[in-house]
Amino acid sequence: MSGGEPSGGQPSAPGRSAADKSDFKRDLTDVVPHLRAFARGLCGRPDLADDLVQETLLKAWAAQDRFEPGTSMRAWTFVILRNAYLTDMRRNRFRGEYDEGVAERILTAPAGQEEPIHLSDLHRALLTLPAERREALLLVGAGGFSYEEAAAICGCAVGTIKSRVGRARAALSEMLASGSIPRRSTDDDVAHSAILEELEAVAGGNGVNSRG
């Protein structure tokens, strides 16, 4: 590296070495697809999800000195992403919008099941869940995190995560079994009000309920 080399001769500097930095960049690059998948699950619309990922990358980069090499980059960046998501939601950026581009794919029917589930239905149903149950289910059920890891990401107790996942599963099963998945037109309302309720809890009742 030319220029800006910290006073030479001290290879074991407490800060990050060039190797650490390039490891960081590589690891961060590697998790981008996962960040996109998590973000898409959270907010439904690919363009907004990708904005969220960009924001996450900026924040992660700025905070890279706080990343401990050897720990999970995916878990670390998911924390950043979910915090950015909650902040953006508070600003009303995500209105439970749903992109049908994801949608027309059909879930391959598992053995012994008569009727395939549409991924679009599943995703819509997912978006109606309160944000904290949705993220818990995404982390455990889609991202493959353990309950413990998910709890660490969400900053809550393991038992809380288990209960959120259980409730999310029950709600989805119920919706999918009964076919009472909100349609796209009403999806905004249902998902949005669920999100708002959640936010009021999160924000401690910070007047998020002003909507037309």
Place this chain on the structure above:
Amino acid sequence: MASINGQGGNQGEGGTPAGGDRRRPPEWADGLKQLYDSVVEEALPDSFKDLLDRLDAIPPARGRDDGK
């Protein structure tokens, strides 16, 4: 809180109706992974790599003197 059992429409061979945590993952569980994996497997837009390259090009020494 309302009770969370009594989700009547129990599909297929009886799971455990009461209690939030089912023994067997529900049939749509695989779909959740598919949703996730389908995004993971998408081709990555260049914008992400570009962003990281740009960030990487910013000299880290600039205006950053952590006192300790």
